[in-house]
Amino acid sequence: MLAVERLSHWFVNGGEETPVLHNIHFTVEKGEIIALLGSSGSGKSTLLNLMAGLMKPSKGSILINGHPIEKMTENQLAEFRRTQIGFIFQAYELIPHLTVRENVELPLVFQGIKAKLRKEKALFLLAKVGIGEKSELFPSQLSGGQQQRVSIARSLITEPAIVFADEPTGNLDTKTEKEIIDLIIELNSTLSITFVIVTHELEVAKRTRRVIQLRDGFLVEDASWAGEPE
Numbered sequence: 001m002l003a004v005e006r007l008s009h010w011f012v013n014g015g016e017e018t019p020v021l022h023n024i025h026f027t028v029e030k031g032e033i034i035a036l037l038g039s040s041g042s043g044k045s046t047l048l049n050l051m052a053g054l055m056k057p058s059k060g061s062i063l064i065n066g067h068p069i070e071k072m073t074e075n076q077l078a079e080f081r082r083t084q085i086g087f088i089f090q091a092y093e094l095i096p097h098l099t100v101r102e103n104v105e106l107p108l109v110f111q112g113i114k115a116k117l118r119k120e121k122a123l124f125l126l127a128k129v130g131i132g133e134k135s136e137l138f139p140s141q142l143s144g145g146q147q148q149r150v151s152i153a154r155s156l157i158t159e160p161a162i163v164f165a166d167e168p169t170g171n172l173d174t175k176t177e178k179e180i181i182d183l184i185i186e187l188n189s190t191l192s193i194t195f196v197i198v199t200h201e202l203e204v205a206k207r208t209r210r211v212i213q214l215r216d217g218f219l220v221e222d223a224s225w226a227g228e229p230e
């Protein structure tokens with residue numbers, strides 16, 4: 001489903017090269033849930049942005065369902081991101097003047113899907129993430145954990161091949177963090193959605209069956225557990 005092949009990345013600013021990722025290599029199978037663990041500055045967000053096709057790697061390749069995304073044109077990439085990739089952000093990134101339901105529907109508005117079908121799908125997903133009764137409220141009327149549930153519903157509405165979550169619980173207290181990770185794990189097992197969760201917290205990483213660890217831009221560990229995760 002996702003293959004990162006011998007990927008290296010460096011930023012160039014004013015002729016100065018900053019190496020960030022070094023020869024990263026791993027694959028993610030359909031239906032897997034993995035944690036990408038590393039301390040701040042280790043290159044997690046850069047790797048996530050590369051996997052989501054937001055920028056092109058300096059070296060190496062990223063394949064999603066066999067398609068090397070660095071070879072796509074801008075138009076192909078935009079279409080690919082719109083249909084194949086879901087994103088969950090640390091700060092939710094909801095639109096304040098749209099209702100919860102309208103926020104969830106938004107990716108389908110861009111695809112030209114009819115209002116009735118959009119609404120049906122949004123309400124279904126809002127119920128799935130446990131806030132069905134909040135659909136006509138505005139984001140500011142919800143707690144942080146509830147807003148992250150909205151953002152999770154929004155990430156799923158296009159039925160993406162893979163969902164990337166960048167520090168999804170970074171703004172939440174410990175109890176809410178656990179509830180959100182529980183929800184992501186449940187969505188992974190009941191809907192077979194493939195998730196990559198970026199985190200700097202070992203507590204979060206330990207909840208998934210597989211942890212890929214980055215240190216200073218190097219992949220230093222790729223560990224799986226056969227039994228129940230903690």
Ligand SMILES: Nc1ncnc2c1ncn2[C@@H]1O[C@H](COP(=O)(O)OP(=O)(O)O)[C@@H](O)[C@H]1O
Binds near residue numbers: 011013
């Ligand atoms: N646009 C950029 N130009 C130069 N350096 C960058 C840029 N974006 C990120 N970096 C550097 O790349 C390293 C990894 O950053 P990042 O991927 O955001 O790490 P993480 O998400 O693990 O905290 C950091 O040293 C950061 O300063």
Ligand SMILES: [Mg+2]
Binds near residue numbers: 044045046
């Ligand atoms: Mg980051």
